[in-house]
Amino acid sequence: MDTLNIEKYGFNHTGNIFRNNPPGALVEKALLHKEGRLSRAGALCIETGERTGRSPDDKYIVDTPAVHDLIAWGNVNRPVSAEVFDQVYDQMIQYLNDKDLYIFDGFAGANRKYQYGFRVINEKASQNLFIRNLLIRPKKEQLKDFKEDFLILVAPGCKVDYKKLGLNSEAAIMINFEKQIILIAGTGYSGEIKKSVFCVMNYLLPQKKIFTMHCSANMGIDGDTALFFGLSGTGKTTLSADPNRRLIGDDEHGWSRNTIFNFEGGCYAKCINLSKEHEPEIWNAIRFGAVTENVKLFEDTRIINFDDGSITENTRVGYPIDYIPNTVSSGVGPIPRTIFFLAADAFGVLPPISKLDRNAAIYHFVSGYTSKLAGTENGVTEPEATFSTCFGEPFFPLDTALYAHQFGRRVEKSGANVFLINTGWTGGSYGKGHRIPLKYTRAMINAALNGDLDFVEYVKEPFFNLKIPRSCPGVPAEMLNPKNTWSNKREYDKTAKKLTKMFQENFKKYDLLLKPDLVLINKNSGYLMRYPFLYHLIISLIICKSLFSINALKISLYCDNVKFSNIKISS
Numbered sequence: 001m002d003t004l005n006i007e008k009y010g011f012n013h014t015g016n017i018f019r020n021n022p023p024g025a026l027v028e029k030a031l032l033h034k035e036g037r038l039s040r041a042g043a044l045c046i047e048t049g050e051r052t053g054r055s056p057d058d059k060y061i062v063d064t065p066a067v068h069d070l071i072a073w074g075n076v077n078r079p080v081s082a083e084v085f086d087q088v089y090d091q092m093i094q095y096l097n098d099k100d101l102y103i104f105d106g107f108a109g110a111n112r113k114y115q116y117g118f119r120v121i122n123e124k125a126s127q128n129l130f131i132r133n134l135l136i137r138p139k140k141e142q143l144k145d146f147k148e149d150f151l152i153l154v155a156p157g158c159k160v161d162y163k164k165l166g167l168n169s170e171a172a173i174m175i176n177f178e179k180q181i182i183l184i185a186g187t188g189y190s191g192e193i194k195k196s197v198f199c200v201m202n203y204l205l206p207q208k209k210i211f212t213m214h215c216s217a218n219m220g221i222d223g224d225t226a227l228f229f230g231l232s233g234t235g236k237t238t239l240s241a242d243p244n245r246r247l248i249g250d251d252e253h254g255w256s257r258n259t260i261f262n263f264e265g266g267c268y269a270k271c272i273n274l275s276k277e278h279e280p281e282i283w284n285a286i287r288f289g290a291v292t293e294n295v296k297l298f299e300d301t302r303i304i305n306f307d308d309g310s311i312t313e314n315t316r317v318g319y320p321i322d323y324i325p326n327t328v329s330s331g332v333g334p335i336p337r338t339i340f341f342l343a344a345d346a347f348g349v350l351p352p353i354s355k356l357d358r359n360a361a362i363y364h365f366v367s368g369y370t371s372k373l374a375g376t377e378n379g380v381t382e383p384e385a386t387f388s389t390c391f392g393e394p395f396f397p398l399d400t401a402l403y404a405h406q407f408g409r410r411v412e413k414s415g416a417n418v419f420l421i422n423t424g425w426t427g428g429s430y431g432k433g434h435r436i437p438l439k440y441t442r443a444m445i446n447a448a449l450n451g452d453l454d455f456v457e458y459v460k461e462p463f464f465n466l467k468i469p470r471s472c473p474g475v476p477a478e479m480l481n482p483k484n485t486w487s488n489k490r491e492y493d494k495t496a497k498k499l500t501k502m503f504q505e506n507f508k509k510y511d512l513l514l515k516p517d518l519v520l521i522n523k524n525s526g527y528l529m530r531y532p533f534l535y536h537l538i539i540s541l542i543i544c545k546s547l548f549s550i551n552a553l554k555i556s557l558y559c560d561n562v563k564f565s566n567i568k569i570s571s
Helices: 023-032 082-096 125-134 140-144 191-208 236-240 280-285 358-367 400-414 438-450 489-510 526-530 532-547
Strands: 017-019 036-038 044-046 059-062 078-080 101-108 116-122 150-155 172-176 181-185 211-219 225-230 246-249 252-255 260-262 266-270 291-293 316-320 336-343 353-356 369-372 384-387 417-422 458-461 466-469 519-521 555-559 562-569
Touching: 017 023, 023 036, 023 044, 023 125, 044 125, 059 082, 082 150, 082 172, 082 181, 101 125, 101 191, 116 125, 116 191, 125 191, 125 266, 125 291, 125 316, 150 191, 172 191, 181 191, 191 211, 191 252, 191 400, 211 236, 211 400, 225 236, 236 266, 236 336, 236 438, 246 252, 246 260, 266 280, 280 316, 336 358, 336 369, 336 400, 336 438, 353 358, 353 438, 358 400, 358 417, 358 489, 384 489, 417 438
Parallel strands: 017 101, 044 291, 059 078, 059 172, 116 150, 150 181, 225 336, 336 417, 519 562
Antiparallel strands: 036 044, 101 116, 172 181, 211 225, 211 246, 211 252, 252 260, 266 316, 291 316, 353 417, 353 466, 369 384, 458 466, 555 562
16 A cells, blocks of 8 residues: 555554545545535535634644744744644654545645645545645646645644643644644644645745735736735625636735735635525535535535524635636736725724725734624624734734735835725614625725726725725715714714724734834934835834824834844834
């Protein structure tokens, strides 16, 4: 039996090995081992067990001398020693030695110049099918000579001895950049595999001056690319799957000097309350070969009940991108003309669409705002603001300033228009107002893409440094200014001020207590004359500081991949 040279990983394997099996074979094996059931449309429906979402408290990065000064350590990027990693690795190898193993060799990065190979070894056929859907599937000639850059071991049934190792729980997600190995133990949630790949790409590519993004992307008939940044539940996947535009990718992209490129070969969409009427492309993609997580079936028909969130509101489906009929097969497009930030504002105070100047764009990119709804989580009784730096904080291992710098530079050079889209509430907060109709959101996005908003009059919004268009084709004019939709104007002002304060409090993590030993940079600095973009970035942040009543800003500047910390900003 061909062992595919897995002995080099420390295996003394006694089970069967299946490499890059087609969907039919993986579905057969998953059903044989009772990993899931088939829906009426043919999708493999699995349940992930106790963990129905990511386990951020169980994610670690191995702290080694080679990466110590690069990683932004903290609550998101938790350090773990190489010794603990090695013990978890050995435990997983021993656990997997007598199991049937499923190997998928594939790629991340549609741009061949920035492509990396990943070997994923699973104990479950269903998870192997999942990652087969999500990564870029190799051609026969590529598979013959495949060499991985990173190894990913996935073993949901392997519970780590966390008390002995000083970890948080029986689950562990560990990334070792030096050994180029990822470990995922004790959790059946397949999204951990996908997001670990994203973390790796967010570590490697920025060091090659590639801006990495948690966003979807699509392209119009004339080749105009649009990006959609947004956290879970904001409509990123829904709005980018437009029948009139071709989908480049739905979640993870890189921005090189002259291209946008997808990291993946598939899509990972939320299923809760999915409807054929509003999201036909995703609806029709949930068929044989797709893998759903934690959805419920009507027992008499085996039709998926998309409205059932009894297991979790975070119901998901993974499918190959070519299950969407209108896609860019290469996964590569030109640099964007239009960028959208999506926020599901449950407070109901953000405009449904507003235009951002460059300074506001940097501020809102770094803030990465959306909100949680009352009732969606235990203890949440009213809307809660959620801020995720760069719209994907859990997946960015390097310093925020690096990603902010690259974003600002790309926007400046491309001249792209940036819009903030509220896909949340209007006429009041959640419980009093109502969700902005999808048809109006699509109309506003189309207007921005078509250039219909380039020459309209804008009015200044007083709370968030936004510009609101006075008119937009296909949208009632009274909707455009959110204050107009509230019957109680005082309550609107009160709620808007409340959210503004939340923005301010969040941005304080970039504040800095002024100390005498900090470096003072001014316009005439020789260093800034050498790197004029840094001056423009600093000025942008000074403007944000004054607009949002920030006392001082803490920022680490990156230029030519050199980090300069503890910069005091002075106007």
